[in-house]
Amino acid sequence: MAGKILVLGATGNVGRPLVKALLARGEAVKAASRSGKPVEGAEGVVFDVADPLTFPSAFEDVDRAFVMLPGGYTEAKALLSPVIEAAATRGVKVVLQSVLGVDADDSIPYRQVEIALERSGVRWVVLRPNWFTDNFINYWKPGIDAAGVIAVPAGEGKSSFIDTRDIADSAAAALTTDRFDGKAFNLTGPEALGYAEAAALISEAIGKPVAYQAVDDDTFVSTLVGAGVPEVYARFLASIFYPVREGWTAVVTDDVQRLTGHPARRVDAWVKENVAILKG
Numbered sequence: 001m002a003g004k005i006l007v008l009g010a011t012g013n014v015g016r017p018l019v020k021a022l023l024a025r026g027e028a029v030k031a032a033s034r035s036g037k038p039v040e041g042a043e044g045v046v047f048d049v050a051d052p053l054t055f056p057s058a059f060e061d062v063d064r065a066f067v068m069l070p071g072g073y074t075e076a077k078a079l080l081s082p083v084i085e086a087a088a089t090r091g092v093k094v095v096l097q098s099v100l101g102v103d104a105d106d107s108i109p110y111r112q113v114e115i116a117l118e119r120s121g122v123r124w125v126v127l128r129p130n131w132f133t134d135n136f137i138n139y140w141k142p143g144i145d146a147a148g149v150i151a152v153p154a155g156e157g158k159s160s161f162i163d164t165r166d167i168a169d170s171a172a173a174a175l176t177t178d179r180f181d182g183k184a185f186n187l188t189g190p191e192a193l194g195y196a197e198a199a200a201l202i203s204e205a206i207g208k209p210v211a212y213q214a215v216d217d218d219t220f221v222s223t224l225v226g227a228g229v230p231e232v233y234a235r236f237l238a239s240i241f242y243p244v245r246e247g248w249t250a251v252v253t254d255d256v257q258r259l260t261g262h263p264a265r266r267v268d269a270w271v272k273e274n275v276a277i278l279k280g
């Protein structure tokens with residue numbers, strides 16, 4: 001009989017829709033978070049990525065796991081390597097949420113986690129999503145509300161933003177079949193948009209001016225720090241706009257379609273669905 005699926009970050013942007021998708025497929029899910037509360041009707045379990053003492057009970061009765069690093073953390077290798085080891089020791093298949101582009105250089109910490117997983121001896125799938133569409137609410141909405149601007153150091157770079165529900169659907173597919181084992185997938189939306197184009201879509205939907213303002217790293221960091229983001233995380237966020245300015249995040253793949261059987265969701269559709277939140 002199949003074991004349970006452990007979902008890390010189960011109340012998060014990707015985790016919550018993933019829990020829902022797995023339950024809809026009839027899977028038994030252990031929804032992990034620091035609070036350990038049940039999620040969408042799934043059993044909850046306490047898990048702290050920074051506290052390996054929480055790992056054994058989280059992995060009990062589990063044969064597959066969705067592994068991710070919660071937002072706000074920068075130490076991908078230090079924090080995720082013990083999780084990969086815990087899964088490997090128990091023969092648990094891992095679907096790892098990584099980041100688009102990290103395979104460009106084996107010295108990148110996220111790539112080192114991928115390599116450790118590939119060599120671990122357990123079944124694995126790596127998902128490398130592009131920038132999330134949901135960031136327009138989770139990260140950039142305060143700027144939209146306060147000043148009608150999205151002020152980021154993206155230059156003229158475009159990104160094929162991905163809807164987190166498509167990451168969740170891709171992870172659900174990877175967790176519930178062995179067809180994709182041993183492969184890495186670059187998850188993108190269906191088209192690349194610049195921040196000015198995204199701002200125009202939001203502006204039209206909410207009926208007030210929203211403009212993209214290209215800023216330098218220091219301006220970006222001081223705005224985030226002013227909004228309460230720790231400086232180390234603000235600097236990390238600034239650094240990951242470099243690939244955007246270089247044009248590397250404009251790549252479009254059909255990997256969501258290959259994994260899920262449906263096309264990736266569009267940014268304009270996401271904006272329309274979220275207009276009440278964007279206005280609120």
Ligand SMILES: NC(=O)c1ccc[n+]([C@@H]2O[C@H](COP(=O)([O-])OP(=O)(O)OC[C@H]3O[C@@H](n4cnc5c(N)ncnc54)[C@H](OP(=O)(O)O)[C@@H]3O)[C@@H](O)[C@H]2O)c1
Nearest residue numbers: 009010011012013014033034035048049069070071131132
């Ligand atoms: N945003 C992007 O554009 C983007 C693009 C590509 C890749 N990514 C990758 O995606 C990751 C974030 O994914 P996401 O947005 O789905 O995550 P998220 O929503 O930020 O994750 C929050 C979830 O993690 C849990 N959590 C927080 N701290 C924890 C801890 N110390 N130990 C265990 N669980 C903890 C939270 O519950 P509790 O608070 O109750 O513990 C919640 O369930 C990033 O780290 C990045 O690596 C992001």
